[in-house]
Amino acid sequence: NAGVMQNPRHLVRRRGQEARLRCSPMKGHSHVYWYRQLPEEGLKFMVYLQKENIIDESGMPKERFSAEFPKEGPSILRIQQVVRGDSAAYFCASSTYESYTFGSGTRLTVV
């Protein structure tokens, strides 16, 4: 079991470009969560998805951010027209009932 796989590990984007972050959950896990972590801070919940469904997106910014978890393939967190304030580490976690496992994260730098 390879665990939760996130790619890329590091992503650099210029202001105004799009960022796509991918997350493959652990085998057998059907719940995916995305979190954002700013330097020297804890993780902040963004969105919770199951296959083909967004269950809770209360932590997602209202504009430019979207997430999906298709029937086949990884979950995708998309950030359109990135700004410098989007620079952060983005972590994905997958779970069964209350057993969360985190990936190693994608570090997004907007220049």
Add this chain to the structure above:
Amino acid sequence: GESVGLHLPTLSVQEGDNSIINCAYSNSASDYFIWYKQESGKGPQFIIDIRSNMDKRQGQRVTVLLNKTVKHLSLQIAATQPGDSAVYFCAENLGGGADGLTFGKGTHLIIQP
């Protein structure tokens, strides 16, 4: 969890001593709590968890204590080792697996040789 601040609290201990890391949570409805360890450049790593119907749970070199009266959680690490140096976060969940975790601000544990 606690509101997030700009600077992480730091706890410095001598190698071999015991460490106690504290966390206050805000939601009295939370019924599941987890401690995570995060090393530089890595994702959070599960350490130990506890449900609200318990007040103590022990693992290997770690103990979690839960005081629901004052909404306080602590992580005790026995005989700290250099590899214990990391940022430690508490996280709470309302239960049922349906909600994401709410993380506290974290404590940076530094092990002095």
